[in-house]
Amino acid sequence: MEHTLITRKEGQTLALASFLATFAYSSLVITLKGPLGSGKTTFVKGFAKGLNITERVISPTFNILKCYFYEPLSLYHIDAYRLEDEFIELGLEEYIEGDGVTLIEWPDYIKELIHTNHLSIEIEVLTPLSRQFTFKAYGEQANYLITKLQGFKNV
Incomplete structure (x- = not known):
C-alpha cells in the first residue's frame, strides 16, 4: 500500500x-x-513530539544512534549515512528489533537489518519549503499506518 502527501512549510x-x-x-x-x-531530521522531531518526548531532538550524524527513553514508547533515531559493515559490531539490530520505535535515516546502508514489516518514507524536495512524502507499507502493520495517514488533514 502507498500514500503520498505534500507539506508546504516546516x-x-x-x-x-x-x-x-x-x-x-x-x-x-x-x-x-x-x-x-530534505527534512528527515525535521520529520523525526515532529514524530518525537507526537510521542510526547520533551527532550531536544538532534541529528545523530556523528553519534549514529540517539536514544530517547520515554513511556510508553522509546524512540531510537539512527543515521546510517556513514555506516557500512560496522553496524553488526555496533549492535544496532538490538534497537531495530527492540520494543521502541526506530526511525532510520539513510536506510540503504543497513538494509540487511530492516524488518520485512516496516514503513518506508521517501522525501522529495519540491521547493525550499515544500516536501512530497511518499509512504510505502511493507507488511500488515505498516498498511495500518497508511490507512491512518489517509485521514491526515494538512492545515
Whole structure:
C-alpha cells in the first residue's frame, strides 16, 4: 500500500510526523529516504513530539544512534549515512528489533537489518519549503499506518 502527501512549510511536516506518531506501536521501524536537507531530521522531531518526548531532538550524524527513553514508547533515531559493515559490531539490530520505535535515516546502508514489516518514507524536495512524502507499507502493520495517514488533514 502507498500514500503520498505534500507539506508546504516546516510546521506542516512537523504536524504530519506528530500525527503519524499517535499510531505508533512497539517494534515499529520507519525508514527515511531523501537528499541532504530534505527534512528527515525535521520529520523525526515532529514524530518525537507526537510521542510526547520533551527532550531536544538532534541529528545523530556523528553519534549514529540517539536514544530517547520515554513511556510508553522509546524512540531510537539512527543515521546510517556513514555506516557500512560496522553496524553488526555496533549492535544496532538490538534497537531495530527492540520494543521502541526506530526511525532510520539513510536506510540503504543497513538494509540487511530492516524488518520485512516496516514503513518506508521517501522525501522529495519540491521547493525550499515544500516536501512530497511518499509512504510505502511493507507488511500488515505498516498498511495500518497508511490507512491512518489517509485521514491526515494538512492545515
